[in-house]
Amino acid sequence: MREEKTAPTMKDVAREAGVALGTVSKVVNGIPVGEEYRLRVEAAIEKLDYHINSYAKGLKSGRTMVVAVLFPNLISPFFSKLVNCINKELTKRNYRMMFYATDYNPEKEQEYVYLAEHQKVDGIICLSYNPKLRVSENVRLVSIDRYFGSQIPCVASDNYGGGWLAAEKLVENGCRHLAMLRIGSPLPHEPLKRKDGFIAACESMGVPYMQKSLEDGMPYTEFDDFLMEHFHDGKLEFDGIFCATDSLAYVMKGTLKRMGIRVPEDVQMIGFDGSRAFGDLDLYCSTIVQPMEAIAENCVDIVLKPKGERSPSLICLPVTYEYGGTTLK
Amino acid sequence: MREEKTAPTMKDVAREAGVALGTVSKVVNGIPVGEEYRLRVEAAIEKLDYHINSYAKGLKSGRTMVVAVLFPNLISPFFSKLVNCINKELTKRNYRMMFYATDYNPEKEQEYVYLAEHQKVDGIICLSYNPKLRVSENVRLVSIDRYFGSQIPCVASDNYGGGWLAAEKLVENGCRHLAMLRIGSPLPHEPLKRKDGFIAACESMGVPYMQKSLEDGMPYTEFDDFLMEHFHDGKLEFDGIFCATDSLAYVMKGTLKRMGIRVPEDVQMIGFDGSRAFGDLDLYCSTIVQPMEAIAENCVDIVLKPKGERSPSLICLPVTYEYGGTTLK
DNA sequence: AAAACTGCGTGAAACGTTATACCTAGAACG
DNA sequence: CGTTCTAGGTATAACGTTTCACGCAGTTTT
Numbered sequence: 004m005r006e007e008k009t010a011p012t013m014k015d016v017a018r019e020a021g022v023a024l025g026t027v028s029k030v031v032n033g034i035p036v037g038e039e040y041r042l043r044v045e046a047a048i049e050k051l052d053y054h055i056n057s058y059a060k061g062l063k064s065g066r067t068m069v070v071a072v073l074f075p076n077l078i079s080p081f082f083s084k085l086v087n088c089i090n091k092e093l094t095k096r097n098y099r100m101m102f103y104a105t106d107y108n109p110e111k112e113q114e115y116v117y118l119a120e121h122q123k124v125d126g127i128i129c130l131s132y133n134p135k136l137r138v139s140e141n142v143r144l145v146s147i148d149r150y151f152g153s154q155i156p157c158v159a160s161d162n163y164g165g166g167w168l169a170a171e172k173l174v175e176n177g178c179r180h181l182a183m184l185r186i187g188s189p190l191p192h193e194p195l196k197r198k199d200g201f202i203a204a205c206e207s208m209g210v211p212y213m214q215k216s217l218e219d220g221m222p223y224t225e226f227d228d229f230l231m232e233h234f235h236d237g238k239l240e241f242d243g244i245f246c247a248t249d250s251l252a253y254v255m256k257g258t259l260k261r262m263g264i265r266v267p268e269d270v271q272m273i274g275f276d277g278s279r280a281f282g283d284l285d286l287y288c289s290t291i292v293q294p295m296e297a298i299a300e301n302c303v304d305i306v307l308k309p310k311g312e313r314s315p316s317l318i319c320l321p322v323t324y325e326y327g328g329t330t331l332k
Numbered sequence: 333m334r335e336e337k338t339a340p341t342m343k344d345v346a347r348e349a350g351v352a353l354g355t356v357s358k359v360v361n362g363i364p365v366g367e368e369y370r371l372r373v374e375a376a377i378e379k380l381d382y383h384i385n386s387y388a389k390g391l392k393s394g395r396t397m398v399v400a401v402l403f404p405n406l407i408s409p410f411f412s413k414l415v416n417c418i419n420k421e422l423t424k425r426n427y428r429m430m431f432y433a434t435d436y437n438p439e440k441e442q443e444y445v446y447l448a449e450h451q452k453v454d455g456i457i458c459l460s461y462n463p464k465l466r467v468s469e470n471v472r473l474v475s476i477d478r479y480f481g482s483q484i485p486c487v488a489s490d491n492y493g494g495g496w497l498a499a500e501k502l503v504e505n506g507c508r509h510l511a512m513l514r515i516g517s518p519l520p521h522e523p524l525k526r527k528d529g530f531i532a533a534c535e536s537m538g539v540p541y542m543q544k545s546l547e548d549g550m551p552y553t554e555f556d557d558f559l560m561e562h563f564h565d566g567k568l569e570f571d572g573i574f575c576a577t578d579s580l581a582y583v584m585k586g587t588l589k590r591m592g593i594r595v596p597e598d599v600q601m602i603g604f605d606g607s608r609a610f611g612d613l614d615l616y617c618s619t620i621v622q623p624m625e626a627i628a629e630n631c632v633d634i635v636l637k638p639k640g641e642r643s644p645s646l647i648c649l650p651v652t653y654e655y656g657g658t659t660l661k
Numbered sequence: 662a663a664a665a666c667t668g669c670g671t672g673a674a675a676c677g678t679t680a681t682a683c684c685t686a687g688a689a690c691g
Numbered sequence: 692c693g694t695t696c697t698a699g700g701t702a703t704a705a706c707g708t709t710t711c712a713c714g715c716a717g718t719t720t721t
Binding site: 343354360384387391 | 676677678679680681
Binding site: 012013014024025028031032055056058059060061062063064 | 706707708709710711
């Protein structure tokens with residue numbers, strides 16, 4: 004039976020160094036202290052392999068150096084890549100990330116927001132599907148892609164601009180009749196603006212377009228019918244498709260292939276997200292790339308701001324076009 | 333200037349309910365207490381919207397209900413999907429997940445293991461690329477895919493069996509000459525056994541095979557040369573390929589297409605992982621599926637066991653074959 | 662040369678819990 | 692009816708920090 008050796012505390016360090024407890028605390032927190040004392044304390048810390056107890060620190064100071072991140076899941080490439088960026092950004096600033104998967108469940112989201120608040124995190128970054136999320140005023144929360152009103156800062160891509168850019172690029176590549184495929188959402192959120200931007204661009208350019216929205220929850224295969232309706236004599240009525248997400252584009256690529264329609268020869272296609280599923284090796288569709296690093300950086304910037312400080316209520320970050328084989332260039 | 337309303341504490345609840353502090357603690361922790369007292373305390377908790385301060389609790393009790401999860405990143409579909417499963421499993425047991433990305437960097441890994449230990453997590457689950465990870469004896473650590481010796485429990489898929497199964501399935505589908513493509517690793521780890529299983533199966537079945545290993549860090553395009561070497565008169569020397577990962581299979585699919593080789597008509601292909609990049613919609617290659625849920629469940633089971641209790645030093649979980657379009661069935 | 666600063670180390674209170682020793686009252690017992 | 696249990700509530704000492712009032716040099720001011 005070996006005795007449980009308990010971790011050294013500041014008191015132990017103080018005794019070892021022959022200084023007062025408060026002095027050790029100062030050294031640990033980088034508060035100036037006499038050279039000689041500092042060296043003695045540092046030596047003692049080294050010798051005892053002392054590490055601060057973050058729970059005692061969190062209890063006393065109220066700051067925990069932890070940020071809670073709430074996302075529906077980590078399965079979608081867009082989510083996981085974005086969470087990865089957020090984590091990187093937090094780590095860079097010596098914060099740690101507590102992750103919660105909400106599973107698209109509004110109640111879970113609310114529960115986790117409460118939980119995170121009471122677990123005393125320093126902030127919450129949240130990609131929410133709960134239209135009426137309630138947040139305590141004591142904790143800073145940043146929302147991604149959903150605008151909750153001017154009280155809660157929201158960070159998103161420039162979805163409107165992205166939709167516009169997609170239409171432009173298709174036309175630039177020679178398309179004359181466009182179509183947009185998308186999944187509707189029962190809730191208003193920023194990505195809906197992809198459609199608005201797309202339509203605005205089409206009208207501004209005088210290019211005919213059609214649009215098919217699927218109700219949330221419907222299988223992508225419903226789009227097959229839409230394609231068939233507009234497929235006559237081996238030709239589609241449109242020669243450019245804007246898919247609201249890359250995963251949709253990926254699936255449609257398969258569908259078109261089965262219909263014997265060549266991409267990009269017969270019809271060109273652009274997706275949205277730019278979250279390549281297999282890293283840099285795969286270019287599975289031309290796409291509008293969301294600036295994940297910038298989104299992450301902005302979220303973290305805002306969430307770590309002191310409580311009092313005001314932040315913009317909406318930040319839209321610029322997107323870019325990236326060729327990926329489903330357009331001419 | 334509004335006054336900062338500070339969260340209610342047990343003391344407040346005690347005062348509100350007219351009982352002693354210790355009684356509140358008992359109620360909160362489910363320790364039996366007189367009916368009348370319990371109701372009074374519960375009412376007070378409800379009224380004040382009291383929530384326990386997890387930092388005070390963690391400080392005093394030594395248990396934090398947090399598990400640290402260390403993975404190289406969240407970008408690879410296999411990693412993110414597995415982390416997602418682990419998170420689900422932890423949540424199910426009321427634990428929370430602190431995530432650390434190690435970026436394949438051995439020093440970072442070691443640093444985060446130390447960090448997590450000192451931050452007083454209740455356990456660590458780690459997919460490590462550090463061959464000589466050092467772990468304190470005070471914290472439970474479970475390793476995924478890398479065996480560190482009998483002191484540290486390791487959970488993995490049955491990689492050997494998976495390699496064997498891949499060879500079997502290819503032959504079952506009519507292949508007569510197999511090839512395996514893989515990325516070597518400077519470190520020994522469980523996934524290396526995919527090759528061993530594959531070779532053993534080939535030899536046991538008397539099927540000729542070849543094998544190409546790429547050094548770690550080389551681009552997948554190096555495999556192109558290998559394919560060209562064995563490509564004569566519009567035909568490959570082999571009619572079945574086992575790729576050590578799905579992402580490799582995905583890339584090779586593109587390469588073969590560019591070479592004018594049809595999959596699965598001319599050559600069949602099986603990958604490994606089963607972490608579909610776009611959810612259930614895409615079947616981009618036939619594959620050996622790793623049982624992520626089971627891996628996650630086992631990791632969590634072990635990591636949450638009381639410290640004293642012994643665990644198996646290696647658990648290999650059964651894999652399955654799943655058709656995905658790159659084989660005949 | 663006395664008074665007023667300044668810099669810096671000290672010691673103790675406080676953060677919100679858990680756990681344990683201690684009471685008290687009523688029940689059970691001989 | 693006095694003694695011994697027992698159940699269950701109370702009070703208090705930790706847990707390992709941070710913070711702040713305090714004191715004591717040494718230095719500057721008038």
